Amino acid sequence: MAQTTAVASLSRRRQRFVVLFFVCLFTFGSYFCFDTPGALGSLLERGPMKLSATEFNLLYSVYAWPNVVLVFLGGFFIDTFGSRPCSVVLSLITLIGQLITTTGVFCKSFKLLLVGRFLFGSGSESLNVCQSTIVSHWFQGSELAMAFGFSLTVSRLGSIIAFNILPSYSERFGLSSAFLLGGLLCSVSFVATLCFVYVDRKAEEELNFTMTQIDQGNTSLSNVEHKFSSKAIFPLSFWLGSIAGMSVYAIFFSFIAIGTDLFQREFDVAGSTAGFLVSLIYNVSMFLAPVLGKLLDLYGYRGITIGLAVMLTSLSLHILSNSFHSMNVFHSFSRMQILYSCSIFLGLGLSGISSALWPSLAICVNPQSLATAIGIAQALQNLGTSLTTFFMGIIIDRKGYRQSLRFLEMIGMFSCCVVFVWNILDRFGEDRINKPTEQLEEIEELRQPLALESEIQLQGKLMIVPVTPRVVVLVRQRLLGPRGESGVVRRNYYAKIGIQ
Numbered sequence: 001m002a003q004t005t006a007v008a009s010l011s012r013r014r015q016r017f018v019v020l021f022f023v024c025l026f027t028f029g030s031y032f033c034f035d036t037p038g039a040l041g042s043l044l045e046r047g048p049m050k051l052s053a054t055e056f057n058l059l060y061s062v063y064a065w066p067n068v069v070l071v072f073l074g075g076f077f078i079d080t081f082g083s084r085p086c087s088v089v090l091s092l093i094t095l096i097g098q099l100i101t102t103t104g105v106f107c108k109s110f111k112l113l114l115v116g117r118f119l120f121g122s123g124s125e126s127l128n129v130c131q132s133t134i135v136s137h138w139f140q141g142s143e144l145a146m147a148f149g150f151s152l153t154v155s156r157l158g159s160i161i162a163f164n165i166l167p168s169y170s171e172r173f174g175l176s177s178a179f180l181l182g183g184l185l186c187s188v189s190f191v192a193t194l195c196f197v198y199v200d201r202k203a204e205e206e207l208n209f210t211m212t213q214i215d216q217g218n219t220s221l222s223n224v225e226h227k228f229s230s231k232a233i234f235p236l237s238f239w240l241g242s243i244a245g246m247s248v249y250a251i252f253f254s255f256i257a258i259g260t261d262l263f264q265r266e267f268d269v270a271g272s273t274a275g276f277l278v279s280l281i282y283n284v285s286m287f288l289a290p291v292l293g294k295l296l297d298l299y300g301y302r303g304i305t306i307g308l309a310v311m312l313t314s315l316s317l318h319i320l321s322n323s324f325h326s327m328n329v330f331h332s333f334s335r336m337q338i339l340y341s342c343s344i345f346l347g348l349g350l351s352g353i354s355s356a357l358w359p360s361l362a363i364c365v366n367p368q369s370l371a372t373a374i375g376i377a378q379a380l381q382n383l384g385t386s387l388t389t390f391f392m393g394i395i396i397d398r399k400g401y402r403q404s405l406r407f408l409e410m411i412g413m414f415s416c417c418v419v420f421v422w423n424i425l426d427r428f429g430e431d432r433i434n435k436p437t438e439q440l441e442e443i444e445e446l447r448q449p450l451a452l453e454s455e456i457q458l459q460g461k462l463m464i465v466p467v468t469p470r471v472v473v474l475v476r477q478r479l480l481g482p483r484g485e486s487g488v489v490r491r492n493y494y495a496k497i498g499i500q
């Protein structure tokens, strides 16, 4: 019996990483497609489509607009119906949206292009929420930030491939083939969602069997489903984090959208080098995200990391906006040195933000309404991105690139203030965002004396090992040593058996 349980716990760990593999692929295709216009930049503006800066930026705005509402609904649906059916439906919407976008390019119809981007964005952003929710549920209490880091790495790979191969690919095979390639990668992501559904269902079936044996039927999954949608009150800390995310991501996505063109026009950089400079931001972030994630799990300092990242981002924009043709403020450096340094700084900034923000938000809220919370954060992020890209297009057409960078700098300063207030309020309030994951678990356990007692009464000397929020395995403590893995997951278990 002892051996069987040890083997079961090992296979759960393996299962977690198999799930992570497929879940990472969810957004591989959509990140490629999201960045396709940015990677093609001048080819869309000067090629057969002949888009103005306003029209070009509109491709990003229409991606983000519907999500101000839809992504919030998406989060709610995921909490209510579960991530399995939602991931499949959302992945399919993303794929169809990309195929319509491709048709728009093929027929040179800007309207169809917009309709496609709209539909693509509607699926893709909620798919992001679904991905974050699944990662949080499977990894909360153990390697959360690291798991987030891996999912970002694979997503970033999609963007990097877009920036590095699309300009030459589309010159060779045409613009519509470039968009069609995106459709192909979205199909890979769709297959990954089907594989996830299979693995997750299998895990749940195995668990049901284990739980029925141990709990003798006191573990109805429908209990948990019901509670998922019933707690949706979020603390101030969550809102501040979401506002910080909204403003700072708006800077990145707007800059990345115009980056290739900006470097070509204002810094006289060749097309392929310009694409490489922009993708450097993603490259840095791709390699750093899992490492930073591991460090954040171990040492905490998430809020401080976000603060430093926002400052670095604002500084890079300031340097860039003061390094245009005529400017000689940083004359001791060559133009290329400045551009490479700024791209690397922006990459470091993006790494800090994406690795620390999502786990911080997950820590701030009740796991039972996690998808709704991530949905709200993503909705705000889309609001920020849609407004910023829209105004950037207008500013570029009327006043030029330098003013548009100054506009982003102002948003950077606003973000610094929000992150500062967030850190201060958290420090004197719940004091969670800068704590290592292990200490968070201890705090959780201290807050649950009643539940702990109930556990002892119910289970004798049992501990709980996380698998998914709805999938919790009970393992005899003596097999795994004296430390429980997670207070948060413990709480999920109590929710499951009806103890609050």
Ligand SMILES: N[C@@H](Cc1c[nH]cn1)C(=O)NCC(=O)O
Pocket (backbone or CB within 6 Å): 030, 031, 034, 125, 128, 152, 354, 378, 381
């Ligand atoms: N909502 C996404 C935005 C996105 C970027 N590329 C494709 N979608 C998001 O929040 N991403 C998080 C990140 O750090 O990129």
